[in-house]
Amino acid sequence: MKRITLGALDYGLAFGVDRALRELAEKGRLSAVGALVATELWPREFRPLQETAEKVGNRVLFGVTIAFSGDRVAPVSSRMQEVYGERMFSREKLNFRALTRLMPDELLLEEAKAQLARYSVLMKRQPDFIAVREGLLSSMSIARLVLKAVDHADFEKPPLLISPVPPGLKALRLSRLAKAHNMKLLPRAEPLPQTDDRENLQRLLHNHFDGMSDLSFVAAIPGRADDRLRREEPRKKIAIRECQYEVLASTRFFHTLDKKDVFLN
Numbered sequence: 001m002k003r004i005t006l007g008a009l010d011y012g013l014a015f016g017v018d019r020a021l022r023e024l025a026e027k028g029r030l031s032a033v034g035a036l037v038a039t040e041l042w043p044r045e046f047r048p049l050q051e052t053a054e055k056v057g058n059r060v061l062f063g064v065t066i067a068f069s070g071d072r073v074a075p076v077s078s079r080m081q082e083v084y085g086e087r088m089f090s091r092e093k094l095n096f097r098a099l100t101r102l103m104p105d106e107l108l109l110e111e112a113k114a115q116l117a118r119y120s121v122l123m124k125r126q127p128d129f130i131a132v133r134e135g136l137l138s139s140m141s142i143a144r145l146v147l148k149a150v151d152h153a154d155f156e157k158p159p160l161l162i163s164p165v166p167p168g169l170k171a172l173r174l175s176r177l178a179k180a181h182n183m184k185l186l187p188r189a190e191p192l193p194q195t196d197d198r199e200n201l202q203r204l205l206h207n208h209f210d211g212m213s214d215l216s217f218v219a220a221i222p223g224r225a226d227d228r229l230r231r232e233e234p235r236k237k238i239a240i241r242e243c244q245y246e247v248l249a250s251t252r253f254f255h256t257l258d259k260k261d262v263f264l265n
Contacts, residue, residue, distance in 0.1 A: 003265035004209060005186055005217045007032025009065040009131050009162075011049060012039040013072060016226035020245045022052045024222060025060045029248045031264040032217070034065035034131050034162075037118045038073040038088075046122045053125070063129035063159060064119045066112055066146060069094055070134055072232065077114035080107050091134045098139045105145060112149035126155040129186070135164035143174060147181040162217050163188040189216035196239035201247045202256070209262050220244055 008021050011033050018041070024030040035042065035049065053062050067073040069091045075081045083104075097103045120126055130150060136142050150159065161178045163185050165171050175185040189212045193204045212218075223229065223241035230238065247253055257264065 001261050001263050002209065002212065003215050003263050004189070004212060005032050005061065005215065005265050006030055006192075006220060007034060007061070007162075007217060008220050008222060009034035009133070010036055010221065011065075012036040012042040012045055014223065014226055014228040014232070015041070015045075016229055017223035017241070018045050018048070020223045020241075022048060024245070024248055025052055026055055027249065028056075028059065028264065029253065030060065030220070030222075032061040032063065032129065034063045034129070035119060035123075036065050036067055036073060036133070037115050037122075038067045038076050040072075040074070042118075043122075050123055053123070061128040061160070062123070062125070063127040063131065063162075064116060065131045065133050066115050067133040068108055068111065068136055068142070073133075075111060076118055077107075077110040080111045080114075083107060091136065094136060094142070095139065098141050101141075103141050103145075105141075108142070109145050109149055112146050113152055116149055116153050120153070126153075126157065127159050129160040129162055131162035132164065137161070137164045137174070138170060140173065140177070143177055147177065147183065150183070151181060158183045161185045167213070186215060186217040187213055189213075189218050191219035192221075192244055194221075194240045196236065196243045198243050198247055201243055202250075202252055205247070205253065205256055206260070209260055215265060220248065222248055 008030060011018055011021050012035050021033050025033055069089045073088050074086045161183050163171050163174060166188055178185045193201060195201050221241050222245035224245060225238050
């Protein structure tokens with residue numbers, strides 16, 4: 001039997017996304033939920049996630065998706081707010097700064113610490129895993145800052161680290177870095193196919209998990225349309241979210257996992 005971690009990393013983005021993720025986790029159709037604690041909704045949406053975590057126990061991993069960049073997130077740390085106001089970096093700007101060695105290390109470290117603390121205090125539990133939004137953990141300089149923030153948090157049990165890169169040299173370097181901090185890296189596998197056709201997605205999933213290594217992390221973006229999503233995301237992406245939600249919630253998906261001997265870890 002192959003163990004796969006099927007997870008969504010954008011809890012806190014919109015009510016329709018959050019409801020969908022909680023429902024799928026409670027039904028055993030997702031095995032990991034990552035919270036964006038830097039969103040406007042997180043202070044209102046953490047309580048329902050707490051209730052879901054209590055219902056499912058250790059059958060689902062609950063973690064933090066640290067955000068240093070992107071839209072719909074704002075700095076949590078006071079230092080980042082003072083310097084950059086209510087806007088985060090763009091992914092391109094951070095990647096450029098990493099390449100030119102102009103990374104604002106201390107600010108990013110304080111921001112990572114603040115986001116980890118915000119999750120732990122409100123959820124009343126430590127994160128089971130850490131991810132970084134927009135794949136920025138692929139930058140070794142950012143990875144070192146995140147792991148330093150985790151060390152500072154002094155969790156009783158080291159959280160897992162979600163790899164943003166496919167197996168290869170960079171993933172090996174990241175795994176070694178995580179091991180040096182007493183953390184384990186979950187390898188990245190191909191995310192769920194992004195199609196808005198339910199029948200096509202069911203067909204693609206029949207062979208999607210073939211060849212994946214044990215314990216691979218498979219990213220998904222299920223959700224249900226709501227007013228916020230309709231304002232902030234293109235219709236095509238919302239259709240993909242709804243397609244993934246409906247397929248993952250279906251009995252047919254459960255039978256596909258059983259037939260392919262895949263266990264959601």
